[in-house]
Amino acid sequence: MNKIKYIAIFIVLLLLGAISSYADIKFDNSYDRFLEAFENSEAKFKFYSMKANVPIEYDINSDEIKSICIELMSNLGMEESNVKIEDKWNKEEKQIYLQAKDEDTSISIIGIKKSSSESYIMVDILDNKVYKNIVDIYAILENNLNKYSQEVEIYTCIAGEYGKKLQIDKYDDILNKILYNMNAEVIDKVQEENFLSITAYSKVLKENYLECFGNKINLNIGIRYSEDDEKTLIYIATPIIKLDY
Structure with a gap:
């Protein structure tokens, strides 16, 4: 009887370990995709x-x-x-x-x-x-x-830069590439001259989200041109950008 009890405990521990390992792998994969999205933006890493x-x-x-x-x-x-x-x-x-x-x-x-x-x-x-x-x-x-x-x-936020002023249609190209990579749907978009900001929900990052006006958001992308630096800056964050940009 004790032998069966010990075997049962061992199986439970194995299952708990498998669940924990699965969660770790799942998290690693989601953040790997997050880093890949930044790399696909082709921006130079800033911070x-x-x-x-x-x-x-x-x-x-x-x-x-x-x-x-x-x-x-x-x-x-x-x-x-x-x-x-x-x-x-x-x-x-x-x-x-x-x-x-x-x-x-x-x-x-x-x-x-x-x-x-x-x-x-x-x-x-x-x-x-x-x-x-x-x-x-x-x-x-x-x-x-x-x-x-x-x-x-x-x-978490990764910031990068492009060494020149980009055309506004290029902003959309960069944004679409990131959204595709992150399997994300745009929830809100603000676009002005030399500035673009979107909040989105990514199925890749679905464990890490906020709720805003009834919508889940876990991906925030900002692109703007800095006249002082004469560079275009990009910010990719999850779940939102917590910086002044």
């Missing part, structure tokens, strides 16, 4: 931005928040010697702020306590060297922040 936010709904103290932030900064690959910590913890303000920079990457992590049942960890990453590590960085953020809540929000 990527990743922002994360997680609520903590229990009474947490300053040492716990600081420990969470330091561990996350370390897991994101920042050396302790490069990390600056600012601690403001008094009756008026309860906040831990960490910042770290190296040659190509800037990371800031803020832990804020608003009440005994409402605290937040917010992460802001900017990298201007490589973008193909986005899948790994996303996994680190998700795995670390999911320890404290299942309501983790992560926003």
